[in-house]
Amino acid sequence: MSSPAPPAIGTAHHRRLRAVWHSAGWPYQDLLEVELLTAGLLQRQQDAQGRDTVRVTDAGLQLLHQTLLKNRAARDEHEQLVAQVARAMQRAGRVVWRGLSLRARVGGEAGIDGEAEPSWAIAMPDVYSIRHTTVEDYVEPVAHEIKVRRADLLADLRRPAKGEAYRWLSGECWYVLRAGIARPEEIPPVYGVLVAEADGGLDVARPAPRRPMRLPFMVWMALARATPEPVDDDAQPGLGAVPDAPG
Structure with missing residues (x-):
């Protein structure tokens, strides 16, 4: 059985990536976050108190940088x-x-x-x-x-x-x-x-x-x-x- 195609990354995904980058990484736990996690642009982790958070991965940072250059x-x-x-x-x-x-x-x-x-x-x-x-x-x-x-x-x-x-x-x-x-x-x-x-x-x-x-x-x-x-x-x-x- 073939692997499912990666989700298409659109404007809403870019906005969410920027929001996570500017925040403390509290998860939204919605479908948009699922797609970003599946695409490898976000990563789940736990803080020192054992609470679930998300962070922008290196691939996510690269995408944010490309978007910044394009907008500029x-x-x-x-x-x-x-x-x-x-x-x-x-x-x-x-x-x-x-x-x-x-x-x-x-x-x-x-x-x-x-x-x-x-x-x-x-x-x-x-x-x-x-x-x-x-x-x-x-x-x-x-x-x-x-x-x-x-x-x-x-x-x-x-x-x-x-x-x-x-x-x-x-x-x-x-x-x-x-x-x-x-x-x-x-x-x-x-x-x-x-x-x-x-x-x-x-x-x-x-x-x-x-x-x-x-x-x-x-x-x-x-x-x-x-x-x-x-x-x-x-x-x-x-x-x-x-x-x-x-x-």
């Missing part, structure tokens, strides 16, 4: 792409913020019979920008959300309130995707899609729907308290230059 690489790639999009918006003559936390309204309109009362959420677009103008009607706020991993993108798309908050804050919303993680048609049509190619280019796979809007006063106040992204010399458009950045 993804964060670095994400930040590089965020910086690239920010520079593209600056070349287009826009004022840019990274890492903003803005209150946004989601849900139905207040005071309309038959619709749910609105609620408030914190929106944190990767890149948020407005036109450099003194005319309020020409501000044209734009939000860019950057994704370099497919799992992160799919998790985002399962949270429609997040996208609704972005649309409340901006007249255009874009997803910027690392090439190969998704097809443009997988992204809801309310978003534009930019594809970050391996050669460093940003290709417009689908333009973002544009709608006129005025920024709510609370957003103006949040922008006034925040610090815009510093403009480097390479992002400064020359006199008479026509910005070539999308969005």
Whole structure:
């Protein structure tokens, strides 16, 4: 009789390994722990008082280290792409913020019979920008959300309130995707899609729907308290230059 196949190790197993590594090793005694023990990533042992505990094995530590390197690489790639999009918006003559936390309204309109009362959420677009103008009607706020991993993108798309908050804050919303993680048609049509190619280019796979809007006063106040992204010399458009950045 052949031995059973080892269990597939997924995200939940990685989280449990990290939890055990940070804890005193008290066992959960559930099926997830059984799979980690069977895979050789955890090991049962007894403490000085004879109580059962578990510890992360050398194989488990190696898996945690590989996961750390993978996540660190993804964060670095994400930040590089965020910086690239920010520079593209600056070349287009826009004022840019990274890492903003803005209150946004989601849900139905207040005071309309038959619709749910609105609620408030914190929106944190990767890149948020407005036109450099003194005319309020020409501000044209734009939000860019950057994704370099497919799992992160799919998790985002399962949270429609997040996208609704972005649309409340901006007249255009874009997803910027690392090439190969998704097809443009997988992204809801309310978003534009930019594809970050391996050669460093940003290709417009689908333009973002544009709608006129005025920024709510609370957003103006949040922008006034925040610090815009510093403009480097390479992002400064020359006199008479026509910005070539999308969005």
